[in-house]
Amino acid sequence: MTFLKSVVYGIASNLRKSRQRKPAGSRSYACQCERRVFFRNRACLACHTPLGYEPTTARVVPLQEGTEPGTWAVYGTTGGTQFMRCANFDTAAGCNWLVHPDSTTPLCLACCLNRTIPVQDDPENQILWGKIELAKRRLVSQLLSLGLPVRSKETDDTEHGLAFDFLRALPDGPVVMTGHANGIITLNVEEADDATRERVRAAMREPYRTLLGHLRHEVGHYYWDRLVWDSVWLEEFRTLFGDERASYADALKKNYEEGPPADWALRFVSTYAASHPWEDWAETWAHYLHMHDTLDTALSFGLGADDVEIDFEPFSRDVLWQPDVDGAQEFLDFVNAWVELTGVLNEMSRSMGVHDFYPFVLNRPVVAKLQFIHCVVREARAASRARTAPSVPSVPAAPEKSA
Numbered sequence: 001m002t003f004l005k006s007v008v009y010g011i012a013s014n015l016r017k018s019r020q021r022k023p024a025g026s027r028s029y030a031c032q033c034e035r036r037v038f039f040r041n042r043a044c045l046a047c048h049t050p051l052g053y054e055p056t057t058a059r060v061v062p063l064q065e066g067t068e069p070g071t072w073a074v075y076g077t078t079g080g081t082q083f084m085r086c087a088n089f090d091t092a093a094g095c096n097w098l099v100h101p102d103s104t105t106p107l108c109l110a111c112c113l114n115r116t117i118p119v120q121d122d123p124e125n126q127i128l129w130g131k132i133e134l135a136k137r138r139l140v141s142q143l144l145s146l147g148l149p150v151r152s153k154e155t156d157d158t159e160h161g162l163a164f165d166f167l168r169a170l171p172d173g174p175v176v177m178t179g180h181a182n183g184i185i186t187l188n189v190e191e192a193d194d195a196t197r198e199r200v201r202a203a204m205r206e207p208y209r210t211l212l213g214h215l216r217h218e219v220g221h222y223y224w225d226r227l228v229w230d231s232v233w234l235e236e237f238r239t240l241f242g243d244e245r246a247s248y249a250d251a252l253k254k255n256y257e258e259g260p261p262a263d264w265a266l267r268f269v270s271t272y273a274a275s276h277p278w279e280d281w282a283e284t285w286a287h288y289l290h291m292h293d294t295l296d297t298a299l300s301f302g303l304g305a306d307d308v309e310i311d312f313e314p315f316s317r318d319v320l321w322q323p324d325v326d327g328a329q330e331f332l333d334f335v336n337a338w339v340e341l342t343g344v345l346n347e348m349s350r351s352m353g354v355h356d357f358y359p360f361v362l363n364r365p366v367v368a369k370l371q372f373i374h375c376v377v378r379e380a381r382a383a384s385r386a387r388t389a390p391s392v393p394s395v396p397a398a399p400e401k402s403a
Contacts (some may be wrong), residue, residue: 023296025145029060032075037062038264039141040134042089042096049075052083053137054099055109058145060096072098086111092126093133105155110140110179112152116165118189128192132166135211139219142293147381148223153183162222178214180221183214187214207270207359213286220285221278227376240321240369241284242277249278269366287360288377291338291370298341310340321368322375331374335367 014027031037031044031051037060041051050063052072062075063083071082080332087106088095097108105112113136143150153161161183167176168189176188190196192211201209228237236242255275264274271282313334345357362370 005389006152017295023299025058025142026294026300027293027297028302032062034268038094039138041095045295051096052085053096053141053142054083054098055144056100058141061098071101076383088133092120092130094130095133095137097137102123109144109150109152112155113140113162113164114166115154115163115184116167118166118168124228125189128168128189129166131192132187132189132211135215136164138212138293139215139289142289143219145296146292146377147384148377149226149380149384154203160226165321178218180218183222183225185215185218187211187218187223204245206272207355213290216286216289217282220282223285223380224278224281227380233372233376236321236372237281238277240365240372241280246276248276248278265361267365269360269362269369280369281373284366285373287366290358291334295334295337310343312339312343315362315364315367319364319367321371325375327374327378328371329370335362335370338362 027039029037029039031047031049033047033049035043035044035046037044037051039053039060041060043050044062050072051060052063053060063072064075064077065071066073066082068082071084073080073082082101083098084099084101084103084106086095086099086108088108088111093111095111097110099106099108107114111133118129118373120129140150151157151161153163162260163184165184165186165296166189167186169176176186176190178188178191179186189215191200197209197211250276255272260268260271260274264271268274268280268283269287270283273280315332317328317332320328320332322328339362342358346359349357350357
């Protein structure tokens with residue numbers, strides 16, 4: 001075993017000390033030829049077998065032509081579900097998700113969330129939109145794997161659903177502001193341009209700014225409305241994060257004019273989190289999603305040997321919001337595994353001369369807030385499972401190849 005592999009293998013062992021944690025959603029997939037394929041792939045690069053992402057099972061599956069024109073089935077099966085490609089497969093979005101035959105729309109679940117997309121007669125818009133859609137599909141796949149409600153405001157739930165407006169300012173027009181309001185997430189399309197986004201990041205002195213980070217932050221506002229507001233969680237939220245009834249406009253104005261409080265690093269995950277309780281929630285929520293997806297990816301690729309020790313001081317149960325609640329130790333192992341993993345990945349990033357992989361430090365109050373979010377997500381997942389789910393055709397697994 002190489003040194004690098006042994007280091008990374010040892011990092012995930014914290015997740016498995018007290019129980020064998022499985023990833024909420026696997027990020028490891030295989031083609032029928034047994035070669036590794038990835039979330040974004042539409043065809044195997046080795047054997048050219050068509051691939052598609054099936055959201056109800058959270059798998060990228062190899063495909064064969066179905067029994068009807070324009071349909072697809074899991075490779076090597078007979079009589080199984082006949083899928084369709086998402087209607088955005090051949091657009092600049094390049095969507096690789098599959099649509100069930102009983103769907104009332106030719107778009108997949110992720111693409112159904114779009115309310116507005118950039119004008120497609122501009123080639124630059126096509127490139128930028130493709131980058132945005134890739135990040136959005138990863139977001140949506142994670143939300144589904146966590147058991148969170150994902151319903152389209154356009155097609156499923158006009159009152160409580162989610163929608164995206166991807167807008168670009170017209171010449172001499174007003175600047176498009178990224179944000180969330182009433183279930184609609186607006187994203188400035190120019191954030192998909194790497195040079196523009198990096199220039200803004202540097203100007204605002206941010207340590208991290210990505211498309212996926214934007215989407216995870218804004219969807220945090222959406223889920224605050226859905227899961228916390230007017231719920232049993234609200235009072236505890238106010239205890240941990242502060243009273244959201246404080247003027248939001250005044251808080252942001254003060255943040256931009258005066259900057260964060262001097263002790264922000266002792267209480268918040270970022271400077272922006274210190275501006276208002278809503279932003280504290282959204283920033284901490286985004287970090288929870290970062291942590292979950294990254295560690296799920298590590299576990300998906302079998303990173304779990306316990307033969308390496310990393311010198312760090314782990315968090316103990318006394319930092320938790322509820323140290324005795326069910327799953328508290330599992331959550332603590334999750335956080336400590338993250339601290340180990342990012343410690344090594346930051347050093348690897350420095351070895352390449354690039355920004356730190358995770359340029360943040362988790363403090364004690366943030367860990368408590370993360371556990372609160374973890375508990376909110378767990379309850380939402382349990383509530384979703386308790387509800388009667390719509391009938392969805394089962395998806396057969398591709399047959400194993402004989403030796």
